[in-house]
Amino acid sequence: MIRFEKVVKAYPGQTHSALDNVTVDVEKGEFVFLVGTSGSGKSTFLRLVLREVRPTSGRVYVAGKEINRLASWKVPRMRRQIGTVFQDFRLLNNKTVSENVAFALQVIGRSRSEINRVVPETLELVGLEGKGDRMPDELSGGEQQRVAIARAFVNRPMILIADEPTGNLDPTTSVGIMKLLDRINRTGTTVLMATHDAGIVDQMRKRVIELDSGRLVRDQAQGVYGFQH
Amino acid sequence: MQLRYVFSELGQGLRRNLSMHIAVILTLFVSLTLVGLGVLLNQQADKAAQHWGSQLQITVWLCKDKDDNPACTGEVTDAQKDAIAAEVEKNPEVADYRFESKEEAFEKVKELLGPEKFDGPNPAATADDMPQSVWITLKDPEQYQGITSAVVGLDGVSGIRDMRDVLKPIYGSINALQWAALATAAFLVFAALLLVGNTIRLAAFARRKEIGIMRLVGASTLYIALPFLLEALVTAIIGVALAGGALAAFMYFGIDQRAATGLAFMPWIGMPEYVVALMSIAILGPVLTLLPTLVLTRKYLKV
Numbered sequence: 001m002i003r004f005e006k007v008v009k010a011y012p013g014q015t016h017s018a019l020d021n022v023t024v025d026v027e028k029g030e031f032v033f034l035v036g037t038s039g040s041g042k043s044t045f046l047r048l049v050l051r052e053v054r055p056t057s058g059r060v061y062v063a064g065k066e067i068n069r070l071a072s073w074k075v076p077r078m079r080r081q082i083g084t085v086f087q088d089f090r091l092l093n094n095k096t097v098s099e100n101v102a103f104a105l106q107v108i109g110r111s112r113s114e115i116n117r118v119v120p121e122t123l124e125l126v127g128l129e130g131k132g133d134r135m136p137d138e139l140s141g142g143e144q145q146r147v148a149i150a151r152a153f154v155n156r157p158m159i160l161i162a163d164e165p166t167g168n169l170d171p172t173t174s175v176g177i178m179k180l181l182d183r184i185n186r187t188g189t190t191v192l193m194a195t196h197d198a199g200i201v202d203q204m205r206k207r208v209i210e211l212d213s214g215r216l217v218r219d220q221a222q223g224v225y226g227f228q229h
Numbered sequence: 230m231q232l233r234y235v236f237s238e239l240g241q242g243l244r245r246n247l248s249m250h251i252a253v254i255l256t257l258f259v260s261l262t263l264v265g266l267g268v269l270l271n272q273q274a275d276k277a278a279q280h281w282g283s284q285l286q287i288t289v290w291l292c293k294d295k296d297d298n299p300a301c302t303g304e305v306t307d308a309q310k311d312a313i314a315a316e317v318e319k320n321p322e323v324a325d326y327r328f329e330s331k332e333e334a335f336e337k338v339k340e341l342l343g344p345e346k347f348d349g350p351n352p353a354a355t356a357d358d359m360p361q362s363v364w365i366t367l368k369d370p371e372q373y374q375g376i377t378s379a380v381v382g383l384d385g386v387s388g389i390r391d392m393r394d395v396l397k398p399i400y401g402s403i404n405a406l407q408w409a410a411l412a413t414a415a416f417l418v419f420a421a422l423l424l425v426g427n428t429i430r431l432a433a434f435a436r437r438k439e440i441g442i443m444r445l446v447g448a449s450t451l452y453i454a455l456p457f458l459l460e461a462l463v464t465a466i467i468g469v470a471l472a473g474g475a476l477a478a479f480m481y482f483g484i485d486q487r488a489a490t491g492l493a494f495m496p497w498i499g500m501p502e503y504v505v506a507l508m509s510i511a512i513l514g515p516v517l518t519l520l521p522t523l524v525l526t527r528k529y530l531k532v
Contacts, residue, residue: 073450076448081447107442
């Protein structure tokens with residue numbers, strides 16, 4: 001589903017590469033934690049998958065396509081196969097919960113009847129039934145993140161990318177979010193989650209990929225956060 | 230494609246940046262009006278040149294029947310015309326020449342004074358009253374003595390009109406006005422481009438969150454740029470409409486009411502020339518706003 005082949009990413013004007021010769025293969029339906037300190041290259045990894053940046057050398061494949069060879073006009077279509085969730089939710093505060101979720105479908109040209117059918121379904125899936133008419137700032141942080149997850153998942157993407165989705169949430173709320181991501185993973189969606197949260201990684205016992213100064217230092221099935229090496 | 234979002238964004242965008250949009254519209258309005266004036270003046274100069282000849286031309290009137298010039302013995306003959314053509318042809322000061330027939334001369338007079346005077350049972354003049362002529366284009370406007378003295382004594386020549394001294398200041402002022410209008414327009418066009426650029430930057434900044442989400446969920450670049458392009462188009466259309474109105478007012482109050490009645494010695498521009506000017510600004514206006522929008526949306530909304 002996601003494959004990196006000897007990927008190097010160097011930003012102009014910096015001496016160290018953000019990613020240095022990383023080779024990784026993530027299968028369809030896997031749940032993968034991406035761990036490492038700040039500046040280890042996690043964000044660059046995610047941005048490469050989204051093709052927000054292109055590798056300096058090496059190849060990135062997403063869903064079987066080498067995306068750095070993809071013409072830029074084809075990038076939007078490729079991104080429709082990827083849902084993205086962030087630490088800071090990134091909801092539109094002037095739209096209701098339903099409108100926020102519907103927005104993701106509207107702007108890719110889905111019909112109104114489809115939107116009216118899919119949005120309530122998805123809100124129910126993330127545990128927000130009955131809250132579609134609320135405004136985002138009336139919701140708790142955990143609920144806002146659920147809205148963001150609903151928006152990322154409403155188009156039923158093949159891949160869900162989560163960049164520190166629990167970074168702004170308390171531990172109890174975080175557990176709820178992780179259960180939700182796990183449920184989404186069970187529908188066959190590949191989940192790639194960057195995190196600093198050791199407790200969550202240790203508890204979930206999923207595959208862990210660790211980056212350090214841009215290098216892949218660990219790729220472990222059913223790993224924990226603080227693996228000694 | 231669902232356009233409901235695009236149109237609601239368009240309305241919001243126009244309201245949100247109202248003062249910037251007004252600035253763009255006013256700048257476009259004034260610059261397009263000046264461009265339109267330049268186009269009109271250019272056509273006025275062409276029209277005058279068609280009638281009077283350009284600064285480089287002198288006109289040789291040929292004899293007609295009952296000519297005022299006693300040297301004429303009646304309508305110029307083909308043999309006399311051949312002799313005149315041969316004389317003109319061999320003169321080194323001449324760049325080009327052509328004969329004008331009675332009918333062509335009649336058409337010009339009709340256009341100048343209005344065709345209604347020449348229709349009906351009692352026309353003011355007929356084509357037969359018009360003289361034939363030779364229009365000679367000089368290589369150098371200062372070198373004309375040779376050709377005038379060579380032609381003036383020939384059989385069949387009634388007289389020579391050299392209007393260059395009269396025309397020079399008229400053409401000069403038309404030209405000066407035209408270039409002043411176009412040069413001022415160029416500055417304003419530049420200002421309009423900068424304003425359009427700033428408007429887009431502000432709008433992109435105000436909508437950066439939406440745009441970021443649209444990019445992430447895979448909205449096409451066109452879809453993201455569409456509200457910006459439509460905003461640009463709306464401001465352009467309003468600017469063009471205002472400029473078209475101003476030019477129409479100029480045509481009506483400046484040309485129809487004043488120049489064409491008070492200064493009837495030369496033909497003035499009318500409806501066809503106005504349409505040409507209107508078409509030029511109707512093309513230029515949208516280009517001026519859409520082009521920077523396309524360039525800048527690529528920059529600010531890059532996928």
